[in-house]
Amino acid sequence: MINSKSEVGSMLKVGLHKERVNSYLEGKNIFPVTLELDLTSECTRVCPECPSINSAKHHHLTIDFLEKLFANLKGQTSGLLLTGGEPTMSLLFPKVLENARRFGFQEIAVVTNGSLINRSHVADALLKYATTIRLSMYDWEDNSKGGVGSTLKRIEFLRQRIDREGSELKIGASALTSASRVGQLDSLVERLRTAGVHWIYFHPLCSKWGLGSPELADQDGVSAKIEQIRAGRNGGNDVFFIRERYQNTDLRFNGYHAAHFLLVVGADGLNYLAPEVKYQSKFVIADFHEDDRLDILWDARRLDLISSIHSQSYSALQSRHRSILYNHFLEGLLRQEKNSLEDFKIAAKTRFSFPHIL
């Protein structure tokens, strides 16, 4: 289990980076807190709603490209989140983790479907360099698809190596929720705990994600169930979710501020506005191939594209993705709204696991 008094995710997590937020509010150029990177758009699975799988041609980043990017962010950006595609499929996976540490990233998180985590070159690199993995559980809700037994076995095996070798690596597991899956959440949590995960994260299943306009599946009863597990007899300190993803409060912003805090780079080397619109050409805000200068981050065209995004017309608003929630919070701070200023104080006092992973 990770620190029992800490949270993994929240709309306010960006507010933990108080100095950076204040600099942004003062109109200064800031470096991102987190780099979210797809090493490859290829995957071992074919999920119908996934944006990576939709691309006509697969892409892979090169070591040369990555070293330039890491060098540009060195000493400024401390969090690296590898996702994809399936990051562990990349032949560069161990080298990239090693380089990321060499270039000063303090926290490295890997989002993976877990299919390759027991290959020795993948497991060795995870145990040595990664801070945490977030293992996405698929097909747990439908026993007819063969269930999750093999994934749980791989988790068990990795956990045994962590304990035996004294690695700092934490194993997280994530599961996509919907109203129809509420009844299976308890047993999934139990099975994951028995397999040896340190933390569990629930997030909402979306449809139309690959089209750039993700919408949440019906989430009726989900957050109440998660709250119940968190308060449960067996302890719920290892179970997390972002509450605001499950609410239907208004989200408002003029400009996509979160793009300055979370830098999203696809396997095609393009900088996308946000995770929820990855691989959507109309949301490309910079091309790191064209220009590897550091100041591409503050290039006038990039800044204009970021400020041109408004909540009224943003096609992915309904996904209530974490980045959209950060954005809403940052907008409230810019407008000096009372609630947001109070929340900013709360953020500073909240303990987060993996604080550099937005």
Ligand SMILES: C[S@@+](CC[C@H](N)C(=O)[O-])C[C@H]1O[C@@H](n2cnc3c(N)ncnc32)[C@H](O)[C@@H]1O
């Ligand atoms: C696209 S995957 C890429 C990384 C890796 N291959 C994996 O499976 O974790 C990243 C995240 O997207 C989530 N995801 C997959 N299908 C989704 C859907 N229909 N709606 C919302 N999230 C989804 C996965 O659960 C995973 O946590």
